[in-house]
Amino acid sequence: MANVEDKKSVLDPWGTTVVEDYDHLYEEFGIQKFKPLLPEIPNPSMYMRRGVIFGHRDFDRVLETMKQGGDFAVMSGIKPTGEFHLGTLMTAREIIYFQQQGAKAFYAIADIEAYEDNKLPFEETEKIAVGNVADLLALGFDPKNGYIYRQYTEHRVRNLAVHFGAGVTLATMKAIYGERHIGLYLSALVQAGDILMPQLKYFDGPKPTVVPVGVDQDAHLRLTRDLANKFRRKFKFVAPSSTYHKILKGLDGSPKMSKRNPMSYFTLNESSKSIAKKISNAFTGGRATVEEQKRLGGVPEICPIYEIEMCHFVEDDDDVVEVYNCCKCGSLLCGEHKARTKKIILKFVEDHQRKREKLVDKAREILGIK
Numbered sequence: 001m002a003n004v005e006d007k008k009s010v011l012d013p014w015g016t017t018v019v020e021d022y023d024h025l026y027e028e029f030g031i032q033k034f035k036p037l038l039p040e041i042p043n044p045s046m047y048m049r050r051g052v053i054f055g056h057r058d059f060d061r062v063l064e065t066m067k068q069g070g071d072f073a074v075m076s077g078i079k080p081t082g083e084f085h086l087g088t089l090m091t092a093r094e095i096i097y098f099q100q101q102g103a104k105a106f107y108a109i110a111d112i113e114a115y116e117d118n119k120l121p122f123e124e125t126e127k128i129a130v131g132n133v134a135d136l137l138a139l140g141f142d143p144k145n146g147y148i149y150r151q152y153t154e155h156r157v158r159n160l161a162v163h164f165g166a167g168v169t170l171a172t173m174k175a176i177y178g179e180r181h182i183g184l185y186l187s188a189l190v191q192a193g194d195i196l197m198p199q200l201k202y203f204d205g206p207k208p209t210v211v212p213v214g215v216d217q218d219a220h221l222r223l224t225r226d227l228a229n230k231f232r233r234k235f236k237f238v239a240p241s242s243t244y245h246k247i248l249k250g251l252d253g254s255p256k257m258s259k260r261n262p263m264s265y266f267t268l269n270e271s272s273k274s275i276a277k278k279i280s281n282a283f284t285g286g287r288a289t290v291e292e293q294k295r296l297g298g299v300p301e302i303c304p305i306y307e308i309e310m311c312h313f314v315e316d317d318d319d320v321v322e323v324y325n326c327c328k329c330g331s332l333l334c335g336e337h338k339a340r341t342k343k344i345i346l347k348f349v350e351d352h353q354r355k356r357e358k359l360v361d362k363a364r365e366i367l368g369i370k
């Protein structure tokens with residue numbers, strides 16, 4: 001029998017994140033359950049409705065402001081290390097969702113983190129960032145009510161990081177992040193700057209801010225909330241809130257989609273042929289034979305095909321429930337389901353690529369890159 005120790009999770013923003021059991025994160029890390037807030041949310045997103053967003057820190061504060069039509073912000077960022085994939089798609093859509101609910105939206109191109117963590121030079125990440133911003137715009141981000149910036153060139157973020165450096169000891173950084181090189185600690189302070197920048201006077205001062213991220217990023221929120229308290233007197237910061245989404249399984253059945261494992265994921269700019277092949281070869285929760293599957297039903301809970309559809313590509317909740325039930329009772333077979341999923345995903349990706357192509361110049365203009 002598994003003991004509590006076996007269920008310990010590792011949440012490392014720069015390494016391996018393992019979540020054996022999401023329920024244990026509430027006890028282990030003090031993350032709050034998202035589900036009880038769901039009935040209060042006027043227009044919950046697909047990720048919220050389906051439990052993909054499972055946890056939060058003080059999201060109630062943002063929710064209250066949102067319901068009263070007050071001033072609030074959404075802030076998140078993505079490392080420019082490559083093309084958008086399903087993980088970054090989720091973060092981008094979460095930012096866009098809150099923007100559509102009235103938030104002033106901030107999107108950080110985390111190029112300092114990409115330098116410190118992935119050793120990617122700034123000239124290279126600048127080029128990658130153009131594509132990522134074109135993706136963000138194609139997904140619906142409205143630049144008129146949003147602010148897109150590179151950490152490396154945003155002096156307000158860097159200035160905040162300098163202040164924060166005086167408010168944190170090496171022992172605290174080690175306790176939160178473990179033993180890391182100084183550059184990673186520095187990039188964590190820069191991210192605290194990202195998270196709190198929306199509250200500077202230049203952006204109309206203190207306000208509730210939600211940071212939607214994968215749960216592997218929780219360490220940054222713990223650090224930033226602590227810094228917000230320490231620097232409250234000087235900046236009047238409101239402690240930032242967060243929402244946490246689950247980590248997606250790899251298409252090949254691995255616990256996590258990973259760039260080191262190309263068969264575990266696809267990007268939004270990959271060829272249709274390559275995506276189709278990855279879906280055809282994907283792991284499923286199906287049985288060894290058709291006869292067994294018809295008799296016993298499949299196991300959607302462990303199936304990446306079900307997860308991808310449910311998380312990203314099927315808007316209608318009834319449709320998701322129907323697929324789940326048909327899988328469970330054995331009336332839906334994996335080959336048939338993969339063919340349907342392929343069709344839905346390829347249509348989305350091809351439409352997205354067409355829109356994105358037209359937005360590359362706009363992305364260059366926003367980033368000030370010729």
Ligand code: SF4
Pocket residue numbers: 284285286298299300303304305306327328332333334335337338
């Ligand atoms: S029928 Fe679909 S959801 Fe069920 S195990 Fe097969 S691929 Fe997964």
